[in-house]
Amino acid sequence: MISFDDLLPLLPLLIVSLSVVVTMIMIGIRRSFIVSGALTILGLLLAACVAMVMLSWTNQQVTPLLIIDQYSLLFTIITCVASMFIAVFSFPYFFRLDDQKEEFYLLIGLATVGAIVMVSSNHFISTVLGLETLSMSLYGMIAYPLHSKDSVNYPLEASVKYLILSACASCFILFGMALVYAQTGTLSFTSLAVLDPEFGLSEGYTVVALLLISTGMAFKLSLAPFHLWTPDVYEGSPLPATAYLATVGKMAMAVLLLRFLTSTEALSFGAIPVVFSLIAIASIIVGNLLALRQENLKRILAYSSIAHMGYLLIAVVSSNVSGGGISVEAISFYLIAYVVMSLGAFAILSTLSSSENEIDQVGDYQGLFWRSPWLATMLIAMVLSLAGIPLTVGFIGKFYIFFAGVESSLWVLLAALVIGSGIGLYYYLRIVYIILQPLKAKQQTSFPIAGIESLSSYFVIALLFLLLILLGVYPSPLVSLVKSASDFI
């Protein structure tokens, strides 16, 4: 039986679910874009606040499925806040959509429910539940402007691509889980390192199971060589959906991966760290190289996210060697930094764009610095942060990765990181350079004039920019928060 004591830690999850239900009923009563948006944002904000209050004293396994500790709560907060930000800047984006637009907020809410379940999961059932809830909502979000006549993208193509590949990845994960279950007889995350030889199959099956699960997760994290869907899906989706997929989706998956790897001690099998190292190197090199010649900002961000997930894997690999010393902190900090900076970039892109006119070509941004210096400064800051330049949170994140790599003496991976970042500078600086160029004589694609509906998104952009700089200059508070949370992994 679930008692009240069990429900209390689930409060953030329940609040978000409730807000989804309420929003749905409200839409049934009377369609209003602003009301459904406000309800969703309010629900997410409330959930984040409640999670923040619970942060210091909650450490509880709720049913065998979910673990609510400081770590999962930290990422619940970030999930809720990030989703809230996306909800805010999807308002001006869909403002002029010639279709029913209220349900997009339902999907954001549902996806957030899935993400919260994922970051709190330490059981295969909740893993699948969370993962599928998130993915199902994302299919809808990606294909959202499908019936709009003015839609500029290819939402159907993107959605189907994501649907099929994501389903494949889920199959891999499920098959892996089945094999693990055959070994252990339990669906919770338990150590696979020491198994009763009387029971289950031989060790080879464990490695196969782990590789299957890792492959599926690598699909979701868009790590090379499982990255092929990423640029197309990023490009074809409406910008808020891309932002959700790129930030919350990746973050929830990475947290789950970390929890899975540490509780199953998967990295103690010799083959697994080697595979992860190879995937990391491939992602860093492929992501950065393929981004070089792209002209579409969404594609550039897609490839850059491949590279960033590769950097993240360095810390994952190092968690094996160093016994989790700093690497869990490194992963957590890097994830937060990544969410802040890429969310910022997407926020700016989607505030400038709208569903019928996406400003996503690099050339469109020529002279932005002289047109609207504040917005351009913030975009430059986001891009430089993605490149890992000091004064921004991206640098501190990269510093963490360096530290984790050095601690475990992963010199080859560090060399890949240096080379990858060096290549990466080229396309990041190209964006900066184009933003700084003088305006074209005849601006072909003029930026839409921001209406009153964009005000709140400018607020979100400013907030993310402040976070980016603040955490880059004075990261201590977040560092200590991440450190105390990481002890729970």
Added chain:
Amino acid sequence: MILLALISILFVGGLIAWASESVDANFPRVIALITVIVELAVVCLLLLQDSSAGGWVASVNAAWIPRFGISFYLAADGLSVLMIALTAFLGLIAVGSAWSEIHERAGFFYFNLLWTLAGVIGVFTALDLFLFFFFWEIMLIPMYFIIAIWGHENKNYAAMKFFIFTQVSGMLMLIAIVTMAYLHFIEFGYLSFKYQDLLNLSVANPLQFWIMLGFFIGFATKLPSVPFHAWLPDAHSQAPTAGSVILAGVLLKTGAYGLIRFAIPLFPEASAQFAPFAMGVAAFSILYCAKVAFAQSDIKRLIAYTSVSHMGFVTLGIYAWNEQALQGAIMTMLAHGLSAAALFMLAGGLQHRIHTRNMNEMGGFWIHAPRMAVVTMFFSIAALGMPGLGNFVGEFLALLGAFQVNVLATVASAFGLILASVYSLWVIQKIFQGGYSDAHFEVSKLRDLDHREMTYYALMMVGLIWMGLYPQPFLDLAEPVLTSLLAGTQSVAATLIPTSTFTSTLIPTTGAGL
């Protein structure tokens, strides 16, 4: 606190300069000028401070990221003070050189200029290695903007090359720094990026060598030394004049400063082993870049290559690692800072007037711009190492010190002085002497230097003559620092640096300096 003031004046001044543009287009440059003058005044205050307290004139120390043992630790000794003074002085000169050249988006230009200077001063004062790296990278971004926005025809390429070279080499240095901190954790049980803590670290040799190499590549790229110098000619030729002044005068010196302050004291054994190679590279750098300078028709590229050549003397002096050589390296840094900055200003001035940097299109300018000719003559002669001017003192001391350690490299390097006089005079001949050619521009555009420009050049001339005739104050400032640095590495030097018997009989006394 005074160090914090030094940095924040520039940061705040830059912000105000940027903001003031919306009020009046002329405000940014005035505010920038005021900022650098205030900065100079504060530097003078710093010079008056008592340096008896362990050699450190002033310091600020506050916890920053305690998790990693990172603190906001700034301190200045004689060496830092000399470099800060050079930075502030050249900041003034740079604002002056941009005064009539930069009209477009002036606010943002002066913002970048002042922030670059702030980053440089941070580099010269940071004693926490993380903080040092932080400033090291911060000074790149505004410099990138300066080249990318106000540069010349090929600015994107140059700015990109500059940034990628310095950033990638910087990342190698970051790995080295992090490794040091981690080794400190292993040896002493807590993480620390503090300079004094890391000095106590004893690292086993193969690892020490690799870490040292990380630092060396970081610094040698900035210096620049030959295999890593390819960014410099492009960056210089494309940068606006003020950018070149800061690049040549100050930014290159951060590399040399890093070698003196960090690379050698932190890794004495590895550096001692590495020294013959580094001195060889330095000698090669001197000769090779002097030779390449001949092949240039672009005047800014030519000066850029001579810069690399002159910085070779600095590397040579640093790796000789005795007091004379180090004094020579520091004097060369100061003197080259002034002479190269002046030459870049002259080249920039010429380009501003006649819109070309191609020397083949110039000739016979002496008739139309006599003042400019004489000023150029002066600084060329200074650069070639004429006794009585600062560069001579520096290069002579560096050679004198290096001769005691590595005869071969020193003898080879000394030929650089000959090449230097040839290319310096060759430039004068090409541009100012010979028949006047007016194929590409009107004579009216070739205005002579005006009073404002003359003031800046005069200031720099005074500086160079002072260094040349009475270098003692500069040597005195650096001397206690060098003594303590040398003392720190003495035990290693005694065992590892092979002093050849030939030189030790030839020059029996190696103590007092000049």
